[in-house]
Amino acid sequence: MTHPPILGTLESALYTDDLAAAEAFYGGLIGLPVLTRAGDRHIFFRVGEGVLLVFNRCETVKPSNNTALPVPPHGTSGQGHYCFAVPPETLDLWRQRMEGAGVEIEADFHWPNGARSVYVRDPAGNSIEFADPAIWA
Structure with a gap:
């Protein structure tokens, strides 16, 4: 069986309960540029050609109310x-x-x-x- 090609990893996600602390760590201490921040839901950082997604674990388990961006609920614990x-x-x-x-x-x-x-x-x-x-x- 032939598989369709995969180019690499585009984004990876981590979860937190404190986006401000995550922004200070990844943006301040490590120096990653912030791509976007959506209130208390998420903050995304540029890492080379990829993106590090840092989500508030309590917010991403909720279904999206935005029909233009119907991203399924997700998250993890631990x-x-x-x-x-x-x-x-x-x-x-x-x-x-x-x-x-x-x-x-x-x-x-x-x-x-x-x-x-x-x-x-x-x-x-x-x-x-x-x-x-x-x-x-």
Whole structure:
């Protein structure tokens, strides 16, 4: 069976109960440009060619009232994961930036192939990874 082509990941979603804290973390500390914010429902950030969607988990489970944008209700509970691909030579800078902002480094290690990852938690408890893209080489 032949499958239709997939170009890659266009967007990924994380969920929070505090969009202001998410905006301070992703927009302020990490420096991602905000694409759009819709009140207390969501905030979207540009990440390279893709988009990080951060939703208020209490709002996205509600059916949409906007017939022009009939996005189905969605959400999750618990902690999600998101990984930023970063140049390997910047991992120490990311670690220092996080520590300087009082963000605990949860893990910092080298994978069996020698690539490195640094893990932190965002204000909602999601696992956020900064990694050398070679982890998947």
